[in-house]
Amino acid sequence: MWKNLKFRSKVFVLTGVLLLFSILTGAGYQVMSNQIRDIGIKNASDGVLEARKEELKVLVDVMESALTAATIGVTDEKEIYKIYSQLLTNNRFFDDESGYFFVSDDGVNFIHGGNPSIQGKDLIDQKDSNGFPFALALNKAAKSGGGHVEYSWFKPGKKEGESAQKISYTKMIPNTSYYLGTGVYIDDIKQKESEIFQKITDYSNGFLKKWISILTLAFFFIILPLVMFMIKSMTEPLKKLTEIATDYSRGKWEENISDLDRKDEIGALSRAIKRLGVSTRMVIKKLEESK
Incomplete structure (x- = not known):
């Protein structure tokens, strides 16, 4: 067949192959850039999340040591509550002051630095907006030697009834039935993921459009x-x-x-x-x- 083609047709065929190769090169670049984008965003997000998990663990470890030292020899529950309350109430941290400590006893809240109105309430059966029994998970994580739990929880500044993703770390306070915990909202990580995703996508699409125009x-x-x-x-x-x-x-x-x-x-x-x-x-x- 190739032998029967005229020279003009052969040149056009070769030109078409060159054009197709250029298009496939551009498409390959787009696919590769999207893969690099997804991997980069995931690695960056995982790195930030791991850093926040470690930060929560350090915060709980330090406060647990302070509570233990402050209650040495104290057996009266009211006195323990007073000491815990002095150390934990109004103790806010993080840039947006969304961080606080809480203490529970098998799901019954003992001290809550973010919402004192739930102190004394049994939350063991409480679930988040997605139906996840986070209170039970926090209790199990503490009794297993300490651990992280991700769930949805109300965030100050959001509309009433609107929750945000949060991750908490809980740990038992030695020689007591209480566990100590704190958490951090991670919805900003998802928001930054979306922002980075959009920026890279816009840049990649812009480059592809320029490439097609130039081609x-x-x-x-x-x-x-x-x-x-x-x-x-x-x-x-x-x-x-x-x-x-x-x-x-x-x-x-x-x-x-x-x-x-x-x-x-x-x-x-x-x-x-x-x-x-x-x-x-x-x-x-x-x-x-x-x-």
Whole structure:
């Protein structure tokens, strides 16, 4: 099939292959950049989340040591409550002051630095907005030696009834039935993920649009004119040489052959046909003289 195609068609096929390769290159770049974006965002988010988990653990460990030291020898529950309350109530931290400590006893809240109104309430069966029994999970995490639990919880500044993702760390206070915990909202991590995702996506899409625009302009104003010039510079001389060769076969030897000074295959073919014509005329002349 390829042998039967004209030179013009072959050049157009090769040009189409080049164009297809360029398009596939751009598409490959887009896919690769999206994969790099997703991996980068995930790694960054995981790194921030792990850092916050470690921060919660350090906060609880330090406060647990302070509570233990402050209640050495104290057995009266009211006195323990007084000491805990002095150390934990109004103890806010993090830049937005959303951080606080809480103390519970098998799900019954003992001290809550963020919402004193729930102190004394049994929350063991409480679930978050997604139906997750977070209070039971916090209790189990503390009794298992300390651990993190992710759930939804009301965040100050949000609309009433609207919750945000939060992760907490709980740990038992030695020689007591209480566990201490604190948490941090992680909805900002998801928000930053979305912002980074959008920025990278916009940049990638913008680059792809520029690439397509440049490729389109280059094709119509550079590649296509160049291809047409190449086709014309080859097909027209070949057409003339074909006509000359046809005339030679019919006994016409007075054709003026051009392109003899070209250094490419067209020039070589032109010189070869001219030599053929010269040698053929000489042979014919000798034959005529010998008669």
